[in-house]
Amino acid sequence: MVLNFIIGIISAGIPLAAPLLLASLGEMFNQRAGVFNLGVEGIMLMGAFVGFLVVLTIGSPVLGFLAAILVGAVMGLLMAVVTVKFKAKQGISGIGLFMLGWGLSGTLFRVYVGGITSIEGIRTFSFPLLGKIPIIGEIFFQNNILVYITFLLVPISWYVLNKTAWGLKVRAVGTNPQAADTLGIKVERIRFQCIILGSMMAGLAGAYLTIAQTHIFADNITAGRGFIAVALVYFGKWKPAGIMWGTLLFSLAHALQRSIQVYGINFPYEIAVIIPYLLVIVVLALSYKSQLLGPAALGKPFIRGSRE
Amino acid sequence: MKKKLYNETIYRLLIIVVAVLSALIVGAILLLIAKANPLKAYYVMFTEPLSGKFGLTEILVRAAPLMLVGLGIAIAFRSGIINIGGEGQIMIGAIFGTFIALTFPNLPTYILLPFVFIASFIGGAIWGGIAGWMKAYLSVNEILSTIMLNYIAFQVYMFLIRGPLIDPQEVSYGTGVPQTALLSKNAWLVRIIPASRLHAGIIVAVILAILVYIFLWKTTIGYRLRAAGAEAKAAKYIGVNVKNYLVLAMLLSGGFAGMAGAIEVCGVHHRALESISAGYGFSGIVVALFGGLHPLGIIPASAVFGLLIVGADMMQRSVTVPASIILAIQGLIILAIVSSQIFFSNIALKEKIMIKLKLMKSGDKDGS
Numbered sequence: 001m002v003l004n005f006i007i008g009i010i011s012a013g014i015p016l017a018a019p020l021l022l023a024s025l026g027e028m029f030n031q032r033a034g035v036f037n038l039g040v041e042g043i044m045l046m047g048a049f050v051g052f053l054v055v056l057t058i059g060s061p062v063l064g065f066l067a068a069i070l071v072g073a074v075m076g077l078l079m080a081v082v083t084v085k086f087k088a089k090q091g092i093s094g095i096g097l098f099m100l101g102w103g104l105s106g107t108l109f110r111v112y113v114g115g116i117t118s119i120e121g122i123r124t125f126s127f128p129l130l131g132k133i134p135i136i137g138e139i140f141f142q143n144n145i146l147v148y149i150t151f152l153l154v155p156i157s158w159y160v161l162n163k164t165a166w167g168l169k170v171r172a173v174g175t176n177p178q179a180a181d182t183l184g185i186k187v188e189r190i191r192f193q194c195i196i197l198g199s200m201m202a203g204l205a206g207a208y209l210t211i212a213q214t215h216i217f218a219d220n221i222t223a224g225r226g227f228i229a230v231a232l233v234y235f236g237k238w239k240p241a242g243i244m245w246g247t248l249l250f251s252l253a254h255a256l257q258r259s260i261q262v263y264g265i266n267f268p269y270e271i272a273v274i275i276p277y278l279l280v281i282v283v284l285a286l287s288y289k290s291q292l293l294g295p296a297a298l299g300k301p302f303i304r305g306s307r308e
Numbered sequence: 309m310k311k312k313l314y315n316e317t318i319y320r321l322l323i324i325v326v327a328v329l330s331a332l333i334v335g336a337i338l339l340l341i342a343k344a345n346p347l348k349a350y351y352v353m354f355t356e357p358l359s360g361k362f363g364l365t366e367i368l369v370r371a372a373p374l375m376l377v378g379l380g381i382a383i384a385f386r387s388g389i390i391n392i393g394g395e396g397q398i399m400i401g402a403i404f405g406t407f408i409a410l411t412f413p414n415l416p417t418y419i420l421l422p423f424v425f426i427a428s429f430i431g432g433a434i435w436g437g438i439a440g441w442m443k444a445y446l447s448v449n450e451i452l453s454t455i456m457l458n459y460i461a462f463q464v465y466m467f468l469i470r471g472p473l474i475d476p477q478e479v480s481y482g483t484g485v486p487q488t489a490l491l492s493k494n495a496w497l498v499r500i501i502p503a504s505r506l507h508a509g510i511i512v513a514v515i516l517a518i519l520v521y522i523f524l525w526k527t528t529i530g531y532r533l534r535a536a537g538a539e540a541k542a543a544k545y546i547g548v549n550v551k552n553y554l555v556l557a558m559l560l561s562g563g564f565a566g567m568a569g570a571i572e573v574c575g576v577h578h579r580a581l582e583s584i585s586a587g588y589g590f591s592g593i594v595v596a597l598f599g600g601l602h603p604l605g606i607i608p609a610s611a612v613f614g615l616l617i618v619g620a621d622m623m624q625r626s627v628t629v630p631a632s633i634i635l636a637i638q639g640l641i642i643l644a645i646v647s648s649q650i651f652f653s654n655i656a657l658k659e660k661i662m663i664k665l666k667l668m669k670s671g672d673k674d675g676s
Contacts, residue, residue: 082646086649092597092642093643095642099642100643103637224459277457281442
């Protein structure tokens with residue numbers, strides 16, 4: 001009984017981690033290049049809606065994911081123009097992008113869909129043989145394909161960031177853009193690339209929620225996951241592996257909260273729902289010292305010739 | 309000298325107008341995607357509320373909470389904090405005020421109403437203060453913490469009006485709508501125009517806006533608060549305890565949003581109900597930015613956005629575009645306004661444009 005409960009939580013928690021991890025890894029690229037993109041929540045909402053709509057009308061999950069990535073790229077481009085070209089304050093710009101994505105996804109949902117409808121989307125599949133292994137099979141080999149891709153992105157992101165020339169440029173731009181500029185690195189171009197890449201991942205993360213997880217769309221369906229993803233970048237100290245552990249911690253807490261409700265343990269529903277948000281605040285408060293490890297130029301627009 | 313100031317003002321207005329127009333143009337594209345005729349939609353949105361008593365009074369009904377939230381956000385902004393927690397602070401303020409009004413229903417109005425407003429202020433201030441304290445002493449990013457506090461406040465608020473504070477009638481009829489009992493008439497803000505929802509809250513809000521102006525620009529504490537926001541290092545040098553001023557700014561900021569909750573409870577609904585914040589926490593950010601983060605600019609700005617919100621409701625009925633599009637348009641306006649700041653901060657760019665517009669001769673130096 002207890003073992004089943006624990007296995008249940010872990011096997012439910014891993015797929016829940018995927019959208020957070022996707023969005024959070026994307027935000028990590030943003031922040032490593034020095035840009036703080038709080039619009040992730042809005043991008044996820046648009047990705048969630050567009051992915052849902054494509055699957056609802058055409059029926060192809062692959063096209064749904066691609067459409068969500070495309071929408072993410074467009075919103076990322078907007079964010080990049082505002083924060084890099086116009087050098088606007090990043091925090092408040094992100095809130096503008098969030099409101100844009102929230103309002104637009106809600107509006108278009110009412111116009112094009114109307115009410116709650118569910119889609120087939122993609123479901124989990126069990127690996128032949130491996131999926132049959134007791135416990136381990138249940139936890140690791142019975143997920144949907146995107147979960148595996150997402151977790152594969154952790155070592156890939158690490159490699160790209162630390163072992164490629166482009167990754168070096170990203171880190172340089174986020175640490176000391178003035179110095180990077182004198183070495184001939186195109187600071188603004190790298191920042192554009194990172195914001196758009198991060199936003200594409202956020203769009204995909206949103207589509208994951210509707211196509212692979214809930215199979216429905218509802219107004220504000222992300223419920224703060226985009227913001228939590230941003231907070232997890234701090235928690236993970238701007239490193240892919242750290243971010244992965246953070247997302248797992250969160251999704252396990254989420255799964256625990258859901259099982260508490262399912263098992264009918266007497267606990268007010270509203271209090272249980274609060275847990276992840278409280279956890280974010282606690283995590284941010286505990287990891288305040290690690291902010292010193294963050295990219296030095298985070299949040300500062302690059303102005304050529306300025307001394308800061 | 310006077311001419312220079314005049315030209316400066318024209319330049320400023322011009323940039324803001326261009327920024328908002330570009331947001332509206334992008335908004336038109338969104339309206340097209342939402343299968344609406346943008347010209348017709350904008351026409352209804354901007355003119356229909358102005359065409360009758362209903363629309364005009366409703367604009368002011370929306371302007372009152374917007375003004376209070378906007379003032380709070382401007383105070384926080386001035387001290388260098390971005391307060392996105394308006395929604396949560398409104399809800400906590402509303403529930404504090406409602407609790408007082410339900411507990412002391414028989415107090416005379418002139419005692420009960422101030423009491424309710426103070427309670428709401430305290431509720432909002434606690435909610436904002438938490439984020440302020442964590443920002444000052446644990447350097448927790450205030451945008452993330454206030455957003456998380458929004459989600460938490462919503463759940464706490466819903467728990468209270470669905471559980472302990474639910475209207476006993478809802479329980480006995482078995483309908484279970486999450487709302488508190490109707491407040492006694494002693495806690496109602498007086499309606500200033502008969503047969504409309506316009507209540508005295510708008511007057512309270514304008515008075516508070518003037519008080520905030522005096523506080524920020526004519527008192528030492530206000531000066532220090534702005535100094536802490538403008539240049540923290542310099543403020544420290546002149547002996548300002550920047551951390552304490554951060555907390556103070558968030559207490560005030562949350563308090564004002566809390567009072568917006570009281571205004572909605574006492575002026576409009578006469579009870580606490582589910583959609584009490586109605587997005588004012590986010591719209592207040594746009595109001596504050598559009599008002600130039602200045603209390604006296606926020607007064608007209610809140611009327612403008614009151615108009616937009618009422619207009620969006622009317623548009624929903626006549627052009628059948630969901631009113632939620634206004635949220636997206638507000639988002640675009642934020643992006644446009646923050647982007648336009650470069651035309652003030654980049655002096656070379658500013659001079660180039662001013663010379664082109666013939667607001668300035670080449671050779672005049674800025675600041676001379």
